[in-house]
Amino acid sequence: MAPSTETLTAERILEATEEVLRRYGPAKATVVDVARALGVSHGSVYRHFRTKAALREAVTERWLDRTSRALAGIAAEDRGAEGRLRDWCAALFTAKRHKAGDDPELFATYMVLIGENSAVVERHVADLVAQLGRIVGDGVRAGAFASADVPATARAVFDATVRFHDPAHARDWAHPGADAEFAALVDLVVRGLKGA
Structure with a gap:
């Protein structure tokens, strides 16, 4: 194996690991495969990640x-x-749908991981x-939302929308009516938060 000319960093190892997982799948991918992809010894990988499980x-x-x-960027915005x-909610649904649809092999690998x-x-x-919670809390402080327990309300919103972000439901995301169903659910959640 030819020595790598780039400095070995944790980020480079993670990028290579993702490619190895895509190529071999989680059952067959090894630390040796990752090291080979990087042109280093597997000991070099272990200096950054002590075990295969840690990697x-x-x-x-x-x-x-x-x-x-x-999503953190949206939560931190200074607007209503x-x-x-x-x-x-839309960004979460879109991100999860893209992960499942754009690279199904890697998505399946990550479901194992x-x-x-x-x-x-x-x-x-x-x-x-x-x-x-940050969004709901801001809404409560502004008088746009009603909630006596912001953390519980935030968790309820997360749980209510689970069909549109939990990988267990990934097969439903390509369904022709999924976007309309998602919009209807978000409208319902918002009405509930407004106390309507």
Whole structure:
């Protein structure tokens, strides 16, 4: 194997791991495959990620964080809570749908990895619910939404929209009526938050 001329970083390893997972799948991909793709020894990979499980967890977290970061920008915007809530829910649905539809092999791989890394998934969900909490809380403070318990309301909104972001429902996302069903659900959620 030819030595790599680039500095080996955790980010480079994660990028290579994603490609290896796409090529071989989670059952066959190894740390040796990742090292080979990078042109380094597998010991070099282990200096950044102590175990194969740690590497797989980091790849899973990186994948989920892409969605979280995009949504965090919407949650932090300085505008009305209703518009932010609608845009946040739509962005989550769009992101999940693209992940499932644009690269189905990698999506299937990540479904396996997510099953292995429940703590990563729990942190991801907690982050998303906290973002919703920020939006709902801003809406309550502005008088646009009604809620006696903002964290519980944020979790309820997350749970109510689960069909449009939980990978278990990915097969439904390409359904011709999915967009209309999503819009109807978000309208219902917003009406409920307004106390109408």
